[in-house]
Amino acid sequence: MSAYGTVRGAVLAPGDDGYDAERTGFQTADPHRPEAIVVAEDAGDVRAAVEHAAARGMPVAVQSTGHGLPLPAGGGLLIATRTMTGVEIDPEARTARIEAGVRWARVVAAAAPHGLAPLSGSSPGVGAVSYTLGGGIGLMSRRYGFAADHVRSVDVVTADARLRHVTPESDPDLFWALLGGRANFGVVTALEIGLLPVGRLYGGGLYFDADLIPEVMDTWRRWTETVPDEMTSSVALMPVPDVPVFPEPLRGRHVAHVRIAYTGDEAEGERLIAPLRAVGPRLVDTVGEMPYTDSGLIHNEPPVPMAYRATNVAVGDLDGALVRDLLGLAGPGAPDRAIVEVRHLGGAMAKPPAVPNAVGNRDAGYLVGLLSKLGTDDTGAGALHDRFGGLLAARSRGQVLNFLFGANATPERVRAAYEPETYRRLAELKARYDPANLFRLNHNIPPAR
Structure with missing residues (x-):
């Protein structure tokens, strides 16, 4: 028997x-x-690993796909869950049981034959469990809320190395804290989530060239004030590299990419997006009827691992002055190459879930994000992100946890992902379930003193 007891997986x-x-x-x-x-x-491996770490005072980090790493762990124990990929669909109950290493693409594919879909995000390669524990802003969230709002039960190994099956009835405090508290309260080994009766979407992307970007942004801003909750959208300003992996019409251009996901019928979708198409010619227009299994094509995010820095600020509204500031920061002609994305929130995300959870800042109307690809000299990226933070400071409604990565996942920003009362309650529950802060190599919420 190894120093890690009954662990069956590799110990590296x-x-x-x-x-x-x-x-x-x-x-x-x-x-x-x-x-x-x-x-x-x-789950047995997870329990044995936590028991080993707790006995030696080793802090614990958890990683499935590693899309949204907070500050990196130096030392301690890393529990990698990527091989835990079980998915079980119950079509009658409209639920899925998903293990800790499952990516959304696997859940989408398993649910589709039953005419069902999860509330997955923009990238099918993201880990479904960590995404959901952080809230989860999905392609249909204005219609159905956060992914965390659809969790039925959680299997989690807590700091006492106990494997618990947590429901709103069995432990309402821990259930509340896990959904929004991400990795602070234990290592989640599986979730049971509700599925939605969705088999298709009206969706895709509208790509506009640089000269139309100001009008696209202003039109989209005003348009979002009129659309129903069935319409979830965002717009990204992107400098596209001149390389073959991108469609030829986009290469080497600074484009506005409007992302559309509408759960209503195609005819009404066509009518709703007509004002956006009327802005002018599109370099590429992929919006149309699609099976939900193709929903990853809406944002069409690159599947290749890379080094990047990203941050976000939730704001109440989006006015012309803020749009002009964002264009000056990272629009066409700006000195720094970065991606700015604005997501339309509200709708069902602004409403309390049927079962309470700790997801914060539900009153925000938009999420403004900045992403910089990193290279050999990242000084400029740091300065750009500092300017971005200063630009939005006076408008901020807080942060969204899942979009806080790397150096931007500071204790102050983690705190800003919650309302003060929510953060206080999370810290008190942390003191109950993890008083030694064993799970601290994450978006950490220290235990209340």
Whole structure:
């Protein structure tokens, strides 16, 4: 028996074959550098790893796909869950049981034959469990709310190395804290989530050239004030590299990419987006009827791992002055190359869920994000993100946890992802369930004193 007891999966130390590959996720900047990695095969492995770490006072980090790494872990124990990929669909109950390493693409594919879909996000390659624990703003969230609002039960290993099956009835406090508290309260090994009766969408992308970007932004801003909750959309300003991986009409251009996901019928969708198409010619227009299994094509995010820095600010509204400021910061002709995305929130996301959870800042109308691809010299990226934060400081309604990565996942920004009363309650529950702050290599909420 190894030092990790009954662990069936690999246990890796620095220098071992597979150590570097296992610690590096989709986000390749500043990967974890743990003392050891347990590649968990099941909940029993997770429980044994937590027991080992707790007995030695080793802090614990968790990683499935590594899309949204917070500050990297130096030392401690990393539990990698990527091999835990079980998915079970119950078409009668309209639920799915998903294990900790499952990506959304697997859930979407398993649910589709039953005419069902999860409240998945823009990228099918993202880990479904970590996304949901952080709230989860999905392609249909204005219609159906946050992904966390649709969780039925949680299987989690807490700091006492106990595997618990948590429901709103069995432990309402822990259930509330897990959904929105992300990795602060234990290692989640599986979720049971509700599925939606959705088999298709009216969706896709409208791509406009640089000269139309100001009008696109102003039109989209005013248009979002009129659309029904069935319409979820965003717009991204992107400098597209001149490389073959991108469609030829977009290469080397600074474009506005309007992303559309509408759960109503095609004819009404066509009518609703007519004002956007009327702005002018599109470089590419992919909006139309699609099966939900193709929904990843709406944002069409690159599946290749990379180093990036990203942050976000939730705001109440979007006016012309803010749009002009964003164009000056990272629009066509701006000195820094970065992606600015504005997501339309509201709708069902602004309403209390049927079962309460800790997801914060539901009153925001828009989420403004900035993403910079990192290279050999990242000084400019840091300065750009500082300017972005200063630009939106006076308008901020807080942060969204799932979009806080790397150096931007500071304690102050994590706190800003919640209303003060929610954060206070989370800290008190942290003191109950993890008083030693074993789970601190994350978007950490320290236990109340």
